[in-house]
Amino acid sequence: MAVCVSIINMKGGVGKTTLASQIAWQATWKLNKKVLLIDLDPQANASQSVMSPHKYVSYLDDGGLTVADIFEQFTPTGTATGSPQKLDPLKAIHRRVRYKDGSLLDIVPSRLELSWTLRNPTGKETLLARFVAKIEERYDLIIIDCSPTDSILTDAAYHCSRYILVPIRAEFLASIGFPLLDRSVKAFQMRHEDKTIEVCGLVFNDFNRGNVKREHRLAREDVQDKATKYKWYVFLNDIPHSDSYFRAAREGMPIANTKGAQTKVKDEFAAFASEFFGRIGL
Numbered sequence: 001m002a003v004c005v006s007i008i009n010m011k012g013g014v015g016k017t018t019l020a021s022q023i024a025w026q027a028t029w030k031l032n033k034k035v036l037l038i039d040l041d042p043q044a045n046a047s048q049s050v051m052s053p054h055k056y057v058s059y060l061d062d063g064g065l066t067v068a069d070i071f072e073q074f075t076p077t078g079t080a081t082g083s084p085q086k087l088d089p090l091k092a093i094h095r096r097v098r099y100k101d102g103s104l105l106d107i108v109p110s111r112l113e114l115s116w117t118l119r120n121p122t123g124k125e126t127l128l129a130r131f132v133a134k135i136e137e138r139y140d141l142i143i144i145d146c147s148p149t150d151s152i153l154t155d156a157a158y159h160c161s162r163y164i165l166v167p168i169r170a171e172f173l174a175s176i177g178f179p180l181l182d183r184s185v186k187a188f189q190m191r192h193e194d195k196t197i198e199v200c201g202l203v204f205n206d207f208n209r210g211n212v213k214r215e216h217r218l219a220r221e222d223v224q225d226k227a228t229k230y231k232w233y234v235f236l237n238d239i240p241h242s243d244s245y246f247r248a249a250r251e252g253m254p255i256a257n258t259k260g261a262q263t264k265v266k267d268e269f270a271a272f273a274s275e276f277f278g279r280i281g282l
């Protein structure tokens with residue numbers, strides 16, 4: 001059965017999508033695992049990065065299903081009968097790559113229309129978990145890329161997940177979303193005593209590897225303090241800034257195989273990834 005991890009931070013632009021895609025790639029490419037990446041953000045950045053913007057648009061043009069169809073599968077469709085249609089879960093999964101050894105990277109893409117679910121969320125928070133239950137035996141790891149807001153989509157992610165990974169930037173107000181995340185996870189856990197969900201760690205992303213500026217140092221100390229308060233683990237391996245992540249996203253590539261990425265950048269990501277895989281028992 002797959003281990004499922006949601007990547008969450010209510011703060012935007014901290015590297016959730018970058019890490020979701022790169023962790024998914026690393027597990028497939030280096031650990032030879034079967035991986036499913038679920039894009040749970042209407043911005044669909046993970047979809048465009050892993051599939052490439054061009055293939056993503058063709059996928060939508062060809063009527064490919066997305067995570068929005070999972071949430072809206074029982075919504076009357078506006079057809080003549082107005083009857084809901086049964087969704088074949090496999091039709092919402094796009095195969096990005098499958099290697100000879102059986103390892104693979106699949107993705108459930110997203111689309112802007114997922115924001116409809118946010119407008120009309122009643123009764124939809126368990127639909128993603130029901131989808132995952134149907135397909136999870138095909139995978140070793142499921143990664144969910146979440147949007148930077150606490151909504152029905154976050155609850156839907158909690159319903160599927162064993163762990164939460166929190167990327168952070170060492171900057172002013174880095175820990176601003178922590179109380180909200182803590183409350184949100186605890187409230188979910190209280191409402192669903194049969195589930196176990198925990199923050200597997202906070203990882204510092206995208207910091208300047210040169211002189212660690214005073215502001216960065218203060219932000220790190222603040223994050224470390226709050227992490228201790230909430231009993232959250234802070235990963236020992238950070239992910240420094242590298243323009244190669246941008247290139248990796250643009251080309252839909254693992255950082256380990258991105259042209260021009262320095263060996264130390266690949267090694268730093270690999271070190272974080274192996275610490276992360278250890279934490280989630282992969």
Ligand SMILES: Nc1ncnc2c1ncn2[C@@H]1O[C@H](COP(=O)(O)OP(=O)(O)OP(=O)(O)O)[C@@H](O)[C@H]1O
Binds near residue numbers: 243245
């Ligand atoms: N380690 C890094 N080095 C360099 N650039 C990075 C790094 N991590 C992320 N970025 C860049 O920072 C920007 C924001 O990253 P990303 O989209 O992953 O954040 P996000 O948390 O998913 O944002 P959102 O909250 O909007 O979903 C992107 O342009 C990405 O390429």
Ligand SMILES: [Mg+2]
Binds near residue numbers: 017018041145146147
């Ligand atoms: Mg994102």
